[in-house]
Amino acid sequence: MSRVVVLGGTGAMGALVAGRLEAAGHEVVRAARSTGVDVSTGAGLDAVVAGADVVVDCLNRTTLSKAVAVGFFEGAARRVVAAAEKAGVGHLVVLSIVNVTDPAVRRSTGYYAGKAAQEDAYRAGSVPLTVVRTTAWFTLAETFLGQIRVGRVALVPRMRLRPVHPDAAAALLVDAVGRGPGTPLLELAGPEELDASSMARAVAGARHQGVRVVGIPVPLRGLRSGLLPGPGATVDDRTFGAWLSP
Numbered sequence: 743m744s745r746v747v748v749l750g751g752t753g754a755m756g757a758l759v760a761g762r763l764e765a766a767g768h769e770v771v772r773a774a775r776s777t778g779v780d781v782s783t784g785a786g787l788d789a790v791v792a793g794a795d796v797v798v799d800c801l802n803r804t805t806l807s808k809a810v811a812v813g814f815f816e817g818a819a820r821r822v823v824a825a826a827e828k829a830g831v832g833h834l835v836v837l838s839i840v841n842v843t844d845p846a847v848r849r850s851t852g853y854y855a856g857k858a859a860q861e862d863a864y865r866a867g868s869v870p871l872t873v874v875r876t877t878a879w880f881t882l883a884e885t886f887l888g889q890i891r892v893g894r895v896a897l898v899p900r901m902r903l904r905p906v907h908p909d910a911a912a913a914l915l916v917d918a919v920g921r922g923p924g925t926p927l928l929e930l931a932g933p934e935e936l937d938a939s940s941m942a943r944a945v946a947g948a949r950h951q952g953v954r955v956v957g958i959p960v961p962l963r964g965l966r967s968g969l970l971p972g973p974g975a976t977v978d979d980r981t982f983g984a985w986l987s988p
């Protein structure tokens with residue numbers, strides 16, 4: 743069994759992954775600012791990475807600013823790679839988004855530009871890397887409701903997605919750790935293509951009655967349909983409807 747550092751191990755996906763890794767018998771260290779590790783300054787990073795066999799990156803910074811997103815994700819990836827190289831870590835695993843390095847997707851929002859720069863920075867390093875790319879998780883439907891609000895009206899972009907159960911994403915990250923180095927890319931998608939505004943409307947109907955969802959057209963192809971997976975993605979067959987109303 744391995745010693746695994748989960749960066750962002752206190753976050754939504756990081757916590758799921760850390761718990762599953764422990765259940766699989768790994769020794770797990772959860773790293774985040776609240777545990778004394780700051781990937782933006784490098785504070786505590788060398789110390790936490792020393793002695794690790796694997797580092798899993800589940801970090802996040804929610805922003806639409808390209809400068810902020812690129813600064814955070816690219817800067818963190820460079821620091822993590824440098825710390826991992828110094829410590830002789832054998833395997834890095836980073837959580838990413840399907841198609842995010844596609845030019846139309848990466849230029850569609852500042853956030854995607856940041857995530858694409860994160861992948862690039864990891865690939866530029868010398869530590870064996872697995873990029874785990876997933877489609878949007880079902881839980882994102884709840885986030886959509888709060889993003890652009892005018893009173894009780896939520897404006898949600900009409901984007902085509904193949905959303906996936908978050909547990910499947912966590913399981914694939916654990917699988918990536920178990921495989922060890924040598925698998926550069928794993929991709930995951932859900933079973934059905936859905937519209938983001940329909941997902942938000944379904945969540946509003948089930949959990950937030952009184953909130954009205956209005957779908958807004960998206961002019962950019964990268965956002966409208968660029969987040970759909972290619973044919974090589976693993977498909978988890980749990981549906982959004984079953985997740986919402988178990």
Ligand SMILES: NC(=O)c1ccc[n+]([C@@H]2O[C@H](COP(=O)([O-])OP(=O)(O)OC[C@H]3O[C@@H](n4cnc5c(N)ncnc54)[C@H](OP(=O)(O)O)[C@@H]3O)[C@@H](O)[C@H]2O)c1
Pocket residue numbers: 749750751752753754755756773774775776777779780781782783800801802803837838839840857875876877878879880882
């Ligand atoms: N949501 C989706 O549908 C989806 C789909 C595919 C991929 N992803 C990717 O999944 C990743 C994780 O997302 P999430 O929603 O699980 O994130 P999250 O819940 O926002 O958690 C972020 C984690 O990063 C840590 N963190 C933030 N800034 C830090 C810093 N400067 N130094 C150290 N730790 C820091 C946070 O802890 P502290 O605040 O304590 O530092 C927290 O543990 C993201 O990169 C996202 O792009 C998401």
